[in-house]
Amino acid sequence: MQTFRLHRRSNGRDQLEVPLRGRALLAHPMYNKGTAFSAEERRTFGLEGMLPDRTSSQEVQKKRTYQAIVRKDDAIERYIGLAALQDRNEALFYQLLEEHLDEFLPIVYTPTVGQACKKYSHIFRRGRGLWITPRDKGRVNEILGNAPYEDVRLIVVTDNERILGLGDLGAGGIGIPIGKLALYTVAAGIHPSQCLPISLDVGTDNEELLNDELYVGIRERRLRGEAYDALVEEFVGAVKKRFPKALLQWEDFKKANAFRLLDRYADRLLSFNDDIQGTAAVTLAGVMAGCRIVGQRPAEQRVLILGAGAAGIGIARQLREWLRRDGVAGEDLTRAIAVLDSRGLLIDDGNLSDEYKQEFAWQPEDGQAVGIDPNGARDLETVIRAVKPTVLLGTSGQPGIFTERVIQAMQAGTERPIILPISNPTANTEARPEDLIRWTKGRALVATGSPFDPVEHAGKIHEIAQGNNVYIFPGVGLGALAVQADRITDRLFTVAADALAECISEDDLAAGRLYPPMKGLREITRHIALTVAQACVEDGLAEPAEELEAAVDSLMWKPEYPEYVPA
């Protein structure tokens, strides 16, 4: 492991101690600045003759690289181009990503990252992050010792079993931690040397991958049960030992493991589950924005969530707190949130497929109270007609399941439905915004998990904001790290949702946007981080700190080339 010595200086120009020279320097993505090395640096670091004559400014370098990427028509080729840049020159990669966030976010993140994960073994160029397999049992600490840098503050880890709405993608799932951490750097400014993507490659049950001769992951069926738990336990212990200041984000674990691991480790490790907690906060902020547009209170809402997995149940928990804050209680509170899984409305009839669903299952009499026969139909349309929801959320990963009939049923019960089909990637969305807008004659308030173009209807442009946890996790992570919190709680996600809601302007609402424009992500993240840092202190999760702003800002790296000095 290397120590990456970046000195933050008050004049704004960071200084970097560089331990490499010549070819090794040019080959190292964290130190290489390619044609931007000055004549003096080329002399000092033994680079003379190894680069073309002219020193490029950062601007010229960015222009050249941008052109090289957008010359490619195909999204996956752009992904490969950007990944190659990240592996060649990290600072330039982040400069480009920050400047062209609207254009490149859909490449490094949903939807293209989904394709990249699917094709991972076919487009593999070079490893990034760490893999831990069942063969590493007993030596996980040693594997973590192979991380490239020692001051790791952020880990995003997946076991690859539920990658977006695409299911078990085996070793290819590492694309998600890599993408999430790139967003931590862009949005929260966490330095890339402090970020570590990890794949718990515990095998795969994906037949196509098991039969693919190019597959790069461990070619075994998934590890399950006690052996799985023991490997995760060893991993968590090793993280605490090696990287005691790090925050760990659980990402894209399948529902049962997602809940179990969060419950088991939330109090033992600075950690959270992005799909359960981050998604909940971003959804709450979007629903709050929808309520501002329709001029209604939380207590007037009835919510239907299709999908009772990590995202759906996490959202149900956050929304329940939100309704409670507005005075909703007792059976009204239970009946204000209807959650459906693949078998329909969750009803406590002794047949729930997962124990964790109990928390939101209705009693048979709750169903009867709104006209749902506990022994009869409880499918989406039936439940909508009975419950008359004002808010419809899609977390099922099922493409097109919000059909015209379903949306007409919504419309029959409410004038301006708030509809968020947030499943990813694009192809897995429950409904396309243009259909939702058309079917409701422009009345639906819509946000989606993956990006969509604005929709024109009857001469009006409807902006489709992206209801994605990227608005939340960087701010929560940055806030918690800034005050060195010892734990992350659900309340931090409630305050993060409130802070995000504060960033949604009247102009956004007038344009039908349920979230602020993505180009402001860094400022939004900073605002959320400050709020979260403050909440950590108030809740006793961190020591009181006087200069919260300075603590947050000191972690926010700008991807500019520092001044180089020999180590």
Ligand SMILES: NC(=O)C1=CN([C@@H]2O[C@H](COP(=O)(O)OP(=O)(O)OC[C@H]3O[C@@H](n4cnc5c(N)ncnc54)[C@H](OP(=O)(O)O)[C@@H]3O)[C@@H](O)[C@H]2O)C=CC1
């Ligand atoms: N926009 C964002 O920020 C985020 C979006 N997501 C997206 O949400 C989706 C779900 O993720 P997650 O909750 O983690 O996945 P899970 O696998 O944990 O849960 C999926 C849920 O959908 C249910 N489901 C599947 N088919 C149907 C169906 N036909 N009708 C009703 N319900 C169905 C499943 O039912 P059962 O339990 O019966 O199997 C399960 O409860 C993914 O596409 C993911 O990309 C996730 C996190 C963040």
Ligand SMILES: CC(=O)C(=O)O
């Ligand atoms: C966005 C995200 O975390 C997901 O789709 O899983």
Ligand SMILES: [Mg+2]
């Ligand atoms: Mg996820």
